Amino acid sequence: MKIKKILIGILILTMVFTVGCTGSKAPEQEQQQETVTEEPKNLSLKVGLMPAVDAAPMLIAEKKGYFRELGLDVELIVFNNAQDRQSALQTNSIDGAMTDLIAVATNVNGGFDIRATTITSGMFPVLVKEGYTEKKDIKVAMMEVSVTNFLIDEWLGNDYNIEKVFINEIPARLEMIKSGNVDMGLFPEPMASMGALGGLEKRIYDPEDGYCPDVLGFTSKALTEKAEAIKLFHEAYDKAVEDINKDESIAREILIEKLALKPEIKDSMILPKYIKASLPDNAYLEKIISWVEDVLKKDMNIKPEQLVERKFVE
Known part of the structure; x- marks a missing residue:
C-alpha cells in the first residue's frame, strides 16, 4: 500500500512537470511568430502636376481624402514650366509627373527611363485674335518638340501652309498673337481661357485618334520601388474621375482654387471628357x-512598349 502511494505521488509530480514545461514554451513560440513580419511597403509618392485641366482628378482625390483612404501618403507639387518638372524627375525629387508622350519618347530615346502609366485628359484650344481674317499662309506660335507642335500638325496641317514660330514661354506666345506678329497659337486649358480674357478667341479641335498625348508618367526607379503605391494612386484617380463625371463643377472649382486662376474663367473653361486610367494602343x-523622328530628323531606336507601363490599367 505504501509503495502504491509512492507511485501515485511520482505520477502526479511527472504530470505537473510536463504541464509546466509545455506552458513555458508557448510564450516563446508566440514571440517568435510575432517577430516574423513582412517588410513595410513604401506607400508614399511625390507627383508633379502642371497648371492644366488634366490635374483635376488628382487634386480632387487629394481634397476628398481618396489617397489617405487607401493608405497612401501623396504630395502633389505644381510646376509652372516643363523645365523645372524635368529637373525634378531626373534628380528623383519626384516619382512621377503629368507630361506627354512626345516628352516620354524623347526622354527614353535620350537614356532617361520614364514610362506613361495612363493618359490624362488634356484640352488644347487654338487661340486667334478676335476678328481674325482667314488665310492659307499662317504663322503659328508653339514649343518645338512638344505636344503643341504635334497637335498643330494634326489639326491644321491639311488646311494651312504653316510657318512655325518656336516660343517656349506661354505669356510671350500670347503677346505675339495679340500684337499680330503670329496668327495662331495652341495652349493648354485653362491657360487658353486666361488668354481669352485678353481678347483672344478659342477654337476647339478633337484629337484625330481619340487620344490626347498628355499622360501621367513615373520614373523607372519609382515603378520598381513603389509599384503598389502607384497602383493605389490610379485607383484613387479613377474614383475622382467618377466624381467629376457626375458633377463637372467640382473640377472647375478645384482648378480655380488650386491653380490660383482668375474666377472669371470658371464657367468658360473647356473641360475634356475625363476618363479612367487607360493607355493608347501601339499604333498611336x-x-x-x-x-518625333521627323521633327528631330533622326531615327529613334525605341519601341512602343518602352513608352508605357500597362499593368496599372489592365
Whole structure:
C-alpha cells in the first residue's frame, strides 16, 4: 500500500512537470511568430502636376481624402514650366509627373527611363485674335518638340501652309498673337481661357485618334520601388474621375482654387471628357515616335512598349 502511494505521488509530480514545461514554451513560440513580419511597403509618392485641366482628378482625390483612404501618403507639387518638372524627375525629387508622350519618347530615346502609366485628359484650344481674317499662309506660335507642335500638325496641317514660330514661354506666345506678329497659337486649358480674357478667341479641335498625348508618367526607379503605391494612386484617380463625371463643377472649382486662376474663367473653361486610367494602343505610340523622328530628323531606336507601363490599367 505504501509503495502504491509512492507511485501515485511520482505520477502526479511527472504530470505537473510536463504541464509546466509545455506552458513555458508557448510564450516563446508566440514571440517568435510575432517577430516574423513582412517588410513595410513604401506607400508614399511625390507627383508633379502642371497648371492644366488634366490635374483635376488628382487634386480632387487629394481634397476628398481618396489617397489617405487607401493608405497612401501623396504630395502633389505644381510646376509652372516643363523645365523645372524635368529637373525634378531626373534628380528623383519626384516619382512621377503629368507630361506627354512626345516628352516620354524623347526622354527614353535620350537614356532617361520614364514610362506613361495612363493618359490624362488634356484640352488644347487654338487661340486667334478676335476678328481674325482667314488665310492659307499662317504663322503659328508653339514649343518645338512638344505636344503643341504635334497637335498643330494634326489639326491644321491639311488646311494651312504653316510657318512655325518656336516660343517656349506661354505669356510671350500670347503677346505675339495679340500684337499680330503670329496668327495662331495652341495652349493648354485653362491657360487658353486666361488668354481669352485678353481678347483672344478659342477654337476647339478633337484629337484625330481619340487620344490626347498628355499622360501621367513615373520614373523607372519609382515603378520598381513603389509599384503598389502607384497602383493605389490610379485607383484613387479613377474614383475622382467618377466624381467629376457626375458633377463637372467640382473640377472647375478645384482648378480655380488650386491653380490660383482668375474666377472669371470658371464657367468658360473647356473641360475634356475625363476618363479612367487607360493607355493608347501601339499604333498611336508608333505615330508619336514617327512624328518625333521627323521633327528631330533622326531615327529613334525605341519601341512602343518602352513608352508605357500597362499593368496599372489592365
